[in-house]
Amino acid sequence: MDQYVPCVERLIEQFHKLPGIGRKSAVRMAFYILGVKNETAEAFANAILEAKQKIHRCSVCGDLTDGDKCRICQDPKRDHGVICVVSDPKDAAAIERTREYKGVYHVLHGVINPITRVGPDDIAIRELLDRLGEGVREVILATDPDAPGETTAMYIARLVKPFGIKVTRLAYGMSMGSHLEFTDELTLNKALEDRKSF
Amino acid sequence: MDQYVPCVERLIEQFHKLPGIGRKSAVRMAFYILGVKNETAEAFANAILEAKQKIHRCSVCGDLTDGDKCRICQDPKRDHGVICVVSDPKDAAAIERTREYKGVYHVLHGVINPITRVGPDDIAIRELLDRLGEGVREVILATDPDAPGETTAMYIARLVKPFGIKVTRLAYGMSMGSHLEFTDELTLNKALEDRKSF
Numbered sequence: 410m411d412q413y414v415p416c417v418e419r420l421i422e423q424f425h426k427l428p429g430i431g432r433k434s435a436v437r438m439a440f441y442i443l444g445v446k447n448e449t450a451e452a453f454a455n456a457i458l459e460a461k462q463k464i465h466r467c468s469v470c471g472d473l474t475d476g477d478k479c480r481i482c483q484d485p486k487r488d489h490g491v492i493c494v495v496s497d498p499k500d501a502a503a504i505e506r507t508r509e510y511k512g513v514y515h516v517l518h519g520v521i522n523p524i525t526r527v528g529p530d531d532i533a534i535r536e537l538l539d540r541l542g543e544g545v546r547e548v549i550l551a552t553d554p555d556a557p558g559e560t561t562a563m564y565i566a567r568l569v570k571p572f573g574i575k576v577t578r579l580a581y582g583m584s585m586g587s588h589l590e591f592t593d594e595l596t597l598n599k600a601l602e603d604r605k606s607f
Numbered sequence: 608m609d610q611y612v613p614c615v616e617r618l619i620e621q622f623h624k625l626p627g628i629g630r631k632s633a634v635r636m637a638f639y640i641l642g643v644k645n646e647t648a649e650a651f652a653n654a655i656l657e658a659k660q661k662i663h664r665c666s667v668c669g670d671l672t673d674g675d676k677c678r679i680c681q682d683p684k685r686d687h688g689v690i691c692v693v694s695d696p697k698d699a700a701a702i703e704r705t706r707e708y709k710g711v712y713h714v715l716h717g718v719i720n721p722i723t724r725v726g727p728d729d730i731a732i733r734e735l736l737d738r739l740g741e742g743v744r745e746v747i748l749a750t751d752p753d754a755p756g757e758t759t760a761m762y763i764a765r766l767v768k769p770f771g772i773k774v775t776r777l778a779y780g781m782s783m784g785s786h787l788e789f790t791d792e793l794t795l796n797k798a799l800e801d802r803k804s805f
Contacts (some may be wrong), residue, residue, distance in 0.1 A: 423654045437626050455652070456620075459617070460615055461640065475615075497638075602651070
């Protein structure tokens with residue numbers, strides 16, 4: 410595979426490591442970099458270094474931020490009595506896109522998964538429990554609706570309930586705009602179970 | 608769109624600029640970078656900077672190299688009497704993958720295209736003509752079989768012929784493993800025109 414000169418090969422390899430990028434796309438990207446102005450390439454390299462340098466976890470919720478606390482934890486207009494628990498910063502961002510949620514977040518940075526050997530102590534569950542003193546009324550569990558996500562949600566629910574705090578999870582059901590015909594059985598089953606009266 | 612902290616947004620923007628990468632993939636890539644070890648991210652940034660720093664055009668053929676001359680131009684086993692003219696380093700790499708071609712290359716770095724305002728002086732045609740003294744027997748024109756590629760090939764053919772050098776172009780026809788039924792009319796037409804006797 411060593412078709413290109415070593416430093417081009419190294420660049421291709423780096424792009425190849427990115428999620429969803431095959432060898433051919435990596436080659437295209439490497440040649441894009443070789444084709445742009447030096448300043449453009451430097452801006453790219455610096456963006457990587459700067460982001461790695463500046464970004465760390467919010468001291469309260471664990472979301473990624475460049476300050477001590479993230480924008481949401483700092484915001485007095487948000488309802489700090491409702492904590493939405495997600496496994497990943499991208500999930501918090503997805504909920505933010507709805508522009509409806511007014512509470513705060515807690516980012517676990519992972520889910521409990523025996524296959525990948527991630528246990529409860531490897532994700533930010535302890536940090537969540539430490540937050541439950543300060544007038545928290547509700548914990549919304551918003552992990553993915555798959556086996557590790559469900560396991561994690563159930564595990565956390567059991568720990569939070571003794572605090573006398575309401576524990577909820579996101580609704581499962583059909584996607585908006587989807588077709589009943591093409592909805593998988595598990596989802597349809599959940600949609601039936603959780604049916605609501607008009 | 609400014610959902611993430613500024614330096615994460617900047618990183619997303621950089622990935623978004625890569626060919627074929629939409630916003631969602633760029634977000635995924637940025638979070639991949641934020642999730643890897645510092646050394647891994649630094650290796651990525653350095654690969655970009657190193658490639659930009661070291662890579663330049665071969666003084667003979669214009670292909671990308673980290674030395675003065677590229678590996679092919681330096682190789683005494685290659686036939687320096689046959690020059691294959693391509694528009695882009697990636698095209699030379701594609702021909703190298705056949706492992707059949709034993710001649711050398713000339714990389715134009717572009718094609719003549721009135722729409723993008725690229726004229727004959729903007730690509731390495733002069734450099735090609737300068738190489739034609741030294742015992743060159745054949746120039747193979749291997750630009751893409753589209754309008755700008757054809758124009759460029761014809762333009763170069765007219766300039767090379769007066770040197771008394773054989774000028775050829777790649778064969779046009781059906782792709783190996785393709786189906787006649789799904790072959791476009793232009794290609795089929797070329798395949799008929801250029802038919803060969805058994």
